[in-house]
Amino acid sequence: MLKIPKITETEWEIMRLIWTKHPITSGELIDQLSAQDRSWHPKTARTLLGRLVKKGALKYEPLGRSYVYEPLVTEEECIGSASESFLDRVFGGSLQPMLAYFVKNQKLTKQDFKELGEILEGREKPQNKRGKK
Amino acid sequence: MLKIPKITETEWEIMRLIWTKHPITSGELIDQLSAQDRSWHPKTARTLLGRLVKKGALKYEPLGRSYVYEPLVTEEECIGSASESFLDRVFGGSLQPMLAYFVKNQKLTKQDFKELGEILEGREKPQNKRGKK
DNA sequence: CTAAATGGATTACGACGGTAATCCTTATCT
DNA sequence: AGATAAGGATTACCGTCGTAATCCATTTAG
Numbered sequence: 001m002l003k004i005p006k007i008t009e010t011e012w013e014i015m016r017l018i019w020t021k022h023p024i025t026s027g028e029l030i031d032q033l034s035a036q037d038r039s040w041h042p043k044t045a046r047t048l049l050g051r052l053v054k055k056g057a058l059k060y061e062p063l064g065r066s067y068v069y070e071p072l073v074t075e076e077e078c079i080g081s082a083s084e085s086f087l088d089r090v091f092g093g094s095l096q097p098m099l100a101y102f103v104k105n106q107k108l109t110k111q112d113f114k115e116l117g118e119i120l121e122g123r124e125k126p127q128n129k130r131g132k133k
Numbered sequence: 134m135l136k137i138p139k140i141t142e143t144e145w146e147i148m149r150l151i152w153t154k155h156p157i158t159s160g161e162l163i164d165q166l167s168a169q170d171r172s173w174h175p176k177t178a179r180t181l182l183g184r185l186v187k188k189g190a191l192k193y194e195p196l197g198r199s200y201v202y203e204p205l206v207t208e209e210e211c212i213g214s215a216s217e218s219f220l221d222r223v224f225g226g227s228l229q230p231m232l233a234y235f236v237k238n239q240k241l242t243k244q245d246f247k248e249l250g251e252i253l254e255g256r257e258k259p260q261n262k263r264g265k266k
Numbered sequence: 267c268t269a270a271a272t273g274g275a276t277t278a279c280g281a282c283g284g285t286a287a288t289c290c291t292t293a294t295c296t
Numbered sequence: 297a298g299a300t301a302a303g304g305a306t307t308a309c310c311g312t313c314g315t316a317a318t319c320c321a322t323t324t325a326g
Contacts, residue, residue, distance in 0.1 A: 008283060009222050016225060026303075043286050046304070051283085065292060065303060079234055082223050087240075089142050090215045092149070095235060096245050098216045103252045105213065107228055113253055115229070119236045120246055141313065159273075176316050179274070184313085198322060199273060271324065278317075287308075294301070 004073055004081035005055035011048055013037075015057065019075040023068040137206055137214035138188035144181055146170075148190065152208040156201040 007015055017032055018024055026049060033040040049069060052058040057078075060067040091097050102108040140148055150165055151157055159182060166173040182202060185191040190211075193200040224231045235241040 009218075010284065012222050041286065042303095044284070047284085047286080050305085067304080076234075079223055080238065082219075083234070083238075083240070085142075086215075086219050086223075089145050090212060090219075095240050096248065097212055099241075099245065099249050100252055101209065101213050101216055102228060103249060108232075108249075108253070110253065112229060112232060113250065116232050116236065116241075116249075117246065119233055120241070120243065139312095143314065174316065175273095177314070180316075181314085183275085267326100269324100269326080272322080274320090274322105276317100276319080279315085280313105282313080283311090285309085287306100289304105289306080291304090292302080294299100296297100296299080 003056070004077050005052075005057045006085075007052070007055075007057060007078055007082070011052055011057075014045065014048055014052065015071065015078065016075070018058065018069060018071055022070045024070075025063065025066045025068050027066055029069065136189070137210050138185075138190045139218075140185075140188075140190060140211055140215070144185055144190075147178065147181055147185065148204065148208070148211065151191065151202060151204055155203045157203075158196065158199045158201050160199055162202065 013033065013036075014029065017029060017036075021028075021032075026046060029049070030040070030042045030045045033045055034042075049058065049060075049067075053060060053069075057071065057073050058069050059072050060069045062068075087093055087095060087098075099108070146166065146169075147162070150162060150169075154161075154165075159179060162182070163173070163175045163178050166178055167175075182191065182193075182200075186193060186202075190204065190206050191202050192205050193202045195201075220226055220228060220231060224234075232241070
């Protein structure tokens with residue numbers, strides 16, 4: 001997969017569901033979207049599914065009279081792509097201002113920080129073990 | 134300022150410049166945009182300036198025959214707004230997975246972490262001083 | 267003085283995205 | 297069997313966005 005398609009805000013809702021549970025039929029997806037948020041209209045969901053297929057984010061296969069959808073891109077790939085775009089756009093590539101914002105506005109708790117530190121420590125050790133850079 | 138306007142990718146380039154240097158005339162802005170990236174066309178910049186004014190992100194005052202622009206929203210406000218939207222869109226509003234992602238993908242350095250901790254420490258103390266809650 | 271450049275207002279175009287309808291076919295319900 | 301619902305393909309509408317032109321008046325350059 002050379003190129004990660006740009007996924008719009010509304011399409012993210014769909015993709016997040018499909019990444020959680022796939023293969024999934026359009027009917028199941030629509031049910032679950034509605035369960036999460038009643039303002040979803042089935043026709044809208046169908047249109048967006050079609051667009052995601054066109055973009056290369058999803059594929060489908062006929063199953064009886066309905067379609068079963070599966071992702072063509074992983075959640076991590078899309079997060080990566082979206083994150084880079086976002087960081088470039090808003091921060092010119094730097095993460096720090098965003099984290100500072102979340103800290104200042106109390107979205108990042110001491111618990112988050114503690115866990116973050118543990119992850120970071122966990123990450124450092126394998127690198128040291130590898131030796132080279 | 135109750136509502137932070139949604140600023141598009143291209144508009145961010147303009148806003149970042151104006152936050153750095155304002156008040157600024159349209160001509161100065163156009164010159165600086167072109168200096169950064171030759172693909173900017175003056176007409177495009179003018180259109181986007183007008184839209185940013187319409188959105189409530191900028192204000193202008195006539196100065197001779199040209200206009201002088203100033204931001205109506207701070208960079209911090211816009212970063213905050215954009216960051217929260219990003220978090221909602223890509224991570225369903227949850228901060229922890231985002232932090233974990235950035236750590237795993239080495240976008241968050243030990244230096245960031247250290248600075249983050251300093252901000253967090255700085256934030257905790259004033260609260261304690263206030264006493265209530 | 268004339269021609270060219272400049273600055274802003276207005277307009278325009280095509281693509282995109284959210285929202286949904288219409289049409290057709292098939293399946294289900296009464 | 298007839299009516300209704302469901303599923304998908306196609307179409308449509310409107311606002312947004314990036315891109316830029318046109319028009320007009322004013323300023324600047326030669």
